[in-house]
Amino acid sequence: MFETINYEVKNNVAWITLNRPDKLNAFIRQLNLEVQKAVKESSRNDEVRAIVITGEGRAFCSGQDLSEVDESMDHGEVLRNNYGPMVKEIELCEKPIIAAVNGVAAGAGFSLALACDFRLVSEKGSFVQAFVHVGLVPDSGNLYYLSNILGYAKALELAVFGEKISAEQAERLGLVTKLIPLEQWQEETTAFAERIASMPTKAIGLMKRLLKGSKDVSFHEYLEKEAYAQRIAGQTKDHREGVTAFLEKRRPTFHGK
Structure with a gap:
């Protein structure tokens, strides 16, 4: 059913795992579309009462796969066709969505985590506003969500400087629902998701x-x-x-x- 993600429903939780670990789960169009499809499927499935989005391997998502970028690309159309539909599906979903940030979340990967309702972050996790480093503006709803969470001044600061934010820094900023030690990652992430799934x-x-x-x-x-x-x-x-x-x-x- 899917090629770039793993999808499993267990104990009323839908697990959507970005599965391009050799590319740090970087986005290609197919990955955008499959995340969108999996969230829509989870929204329609009465068995699903919570959704987790996470990454396979050592990264959550490193953003756009730059090997797919060329000078002739219309970045606005890429957003309209690939990223926009994905984040809209997340925004429209009325079931709780948890980003389980197991490693770096950079660029559109940061945006994906921000679009979720809760952010569980491994002590090895981090966030990077990577857009400024390639001369672009944050996209995929990034500044919309970030300014709502942190306010205008801090959102602009993070966007302009594009510095890496450690898990501990992210927790102090208020971006993190729960910071989880590496050795307890799977156990605590599963317990949190199943707790949410057991609620009304x-x-x-x-x-x-x-x-x-x-x-x-x-x-x-x-x-x-x-x-x-x-x-x-x-x-x-x-x-x-x-x-x-x-x-x-x-x-x-x-x-x-």
Whole structure:
């Protein structure tokens, strides 16, 4: 089904592993399209309640494979045809998406990690705003996400200087959900993903929708969106299970419905 990624669903978690380790999982068009397809498949699959994107080998993703770049290339069309559809699919997905940054995330690989909801980072992980070093602007939604997380000044600083950000520096900046020691990487990443997958999936999706929809509306409009979302959440089986479990003084068992 896929040639440049590995895709597996296990314990309600979809694992999307970029699989070009000899190229540090650098993007080619096929990899863009297969990530897009895998996220879409995961969105449609009721068994999937959380998604993990990670890399095979020692890198998360080193960005664009520069062997595919030539002087005649229209970089804008590359974004419209390859990267834009991929990050839009991630943006539209209402299931929680986790970037498991096992190594360097550079250029569009950094953008891919930023587009996810959570970033688990190995102590060997790092981030690089590589665009300035080849005379380009950050793309694939990079500055959009980065400025929302860090603010204008810090986002511009990272983009202009393009210096490597260690896992520890990224944690101090607020880019990291959890910093994980190398020897505990697989165990803690799996535990985090399965914990998210055991939660009320539809409520999480509504939280994502509210947060993304709160940027350009008035407070009054936001309250209307909130009420609409709460109405939907209140009709889910997971809400009923949560209330019942509370009254029965036990832990709830959610099913994502």
